[in-house]
Amino acid sequence: MNPRPASSPSSARADANRRRILDVAVTELLRDPDASMDQIARAAGVVRRTVYGHFPSRDALIDAIVERAVEAVETAHAAGREGIDDPAEAVAGSLLAVWQVADRYRLLLSLSHRSVTMGSIRERLGCVHESGLETFQRGLDDGTFVSPLPTRALGYVLEGILFAVMEAVNDGVVPAEKAGRSTAITFLTAAGLPASQATELVERVAERRATVTG
Numbered sequence: 158m159n160p161r162p163a164s165s166p167s168s169a170r171a172d173a174n175r176r177r178i179l180d181v182a183v184t185e186l187l188r189d190p191d192a193s194m195d196q197i198a199r200a201a202g203v204v205r206r207t208v209y210g211h212f213p214s215r216d217a218l219i220d221a222i223v224e225r226a227v228e229a230v231e232t233a234h235a236a237g238r239e240g241i242d243d244p245a246e247a248v249a250g251s252l253l254a255v256w257q258v259a260d261r262y263r264l265l266l267s268l269s270h271r272s273v274t275m276g277s278i279r280e281r282l283g284c285v286h287e288s289g290l291e292t293f294q295r296g297l298d299d300g301t302f303v304s305p306l307p308t309r310a311l312g313y314v315l316e317g318i319l320f321a322v323m324e325a326v327n328d329g330v331v332p333a334e335k336a337g338r339s340t341a342i343t344f345l346t347a348a349g350l351p352a353s354q355a356t357e358l359v360e361r362v363a364e365r366r367a368t369v370t371g
Contacts, residue, residue: 175211177201179225182218187264194218219265226262227281233258234285237366244296245350249341249362251289252319256337263323279316286312296348303349315344338363 181201185192212218237254238247296302345355
């Protein structure tokens with residue numbers, strides 16, 4: 158097998174520019190969902206032509222942000238539940254991990270009102286959705302969770318909670334720094350866990366995560 162050719166300095170520079178443009182675009186669009194390609198180019202310290210060289214339209218730029226967000230959510234979801242068998246703890250761990258990503262990309266909710274972004278997000282997060290349904294089903298089967306809704310409907314309700322809290326943060330109703338734990342507790346109580354138990358579990362999982370990541 159022939160070795161993979163090394164990246165040239167120009168391609169490495171192009172990749173770095175692309176990553177920087179995406180990073181800056183997330184920040185600028187979170188600040189102003191109507192930010193233009195010109196604004197993003199100025200904030201990134203590049204000329205407009207460079208931005209269009211990587212993303213031929215604003216929709217293409219947003220699509221790339223969605224793709225990056227989906228990949229980050231998938232990674233966080235898997236890491237947050239890794240090695241955890243208890244359904245409630247798995248939900249708490251994965252949601253706390255996912256919120257760190259969701260908070261950064263909550264601008265996509267603002268953009269979804271003027272595009273097909275939300276439908277695209279739901280479709281691309283199919284594997285996360287199915288993994289979550291499997292956890293909910295295990296919890297319902299062993300009595301951890303209690304719900305009059307079938308598993309798939311419960312999944313929609315819980316996803317709706319996440320998107321609703323993201324929108325509430327966007328509107329300034331919920332402080333971003335408190336939203337992750339609050340969302341996890343709301344998730345678990347909506348799935349039938351007593352509020353006191355849900356709160357204690359989320360706090361314990363959050364403290365453990367802080368110890369590991371800190």
